[in-house]
């Protein structure tokens with residue numbers, strides 16, 4: 001098996017965390033062809049988005065679906081809790097990140113430059129993000145992971161999302177990113193002190209620094 005993608009995507013890193021937690025030997029490799037819309041990659045993921053899993057007998061797309069697929073195929077160490085309510089809550093957190101957090105954050109990323117910033121759009125996206133994070137806060141236990149003691153699918157989604165929140169919200173004047181969302185902040189702090197979490201956060205930091213350097217060199 002191999003996972004197509006790059007570390008600067010919160011969707012890709014969600015799956016990377018699931019793979020590492022489960023102890024699977026599935027390398028992360030760049031998508032084939034030139035760009036995500038190349039014929040080679042579109043044959044693997046017709047939506048031209050990363051990640052995609054080459055499972056040997058099938059191509060599996062959509063980060064959450066890939067995580068659940070890996071949990072079913074390799075059930076020895078699960079990222080989905082045993083209890084049905086806990087399982088539903090882990091899925092809610094993961095889904096809420098996709099539906100209510102990352103889209104608002106991506107909307108803000110398009111407004112990074114203060115010189116040509118659309119103030120109304122920024123206000124709208126910040127309110128949307130606030131609602132997304134408020135909702136998350138009601139589901140997160142932070143004891144110390146999202147669902148309690150065990151690392152789950154919810155943490156696979158939350159840790160990369162927190163990485164981008166704390167990197168980019170200060171540019172919009174939000175200096176204490178987790179001030180209104182202490183449980184989310186506690187999970188983020190725990191991830192930073194956890195060997196697997198800290199390793200991924202360091203890798204994402206390097207990837208982002210490298211991206212910023214290349215962007216500055218090209219401008």
Ligand SMILES: N[C@@H](CCC(=O)N[C@@H](CS)C(=O)NCC(=O)O)C(=O)O
Pocket residue numbers: 008009010011036048049050051061062063064
């Ligand atoms: N719902 C998808 C979202 C994947 C996604 O949007 N990936 C971004 C990278 S962060 C991408 O490939 N964007 C390229 C594009 O949309 O052209 C998933 O969970 O896998």
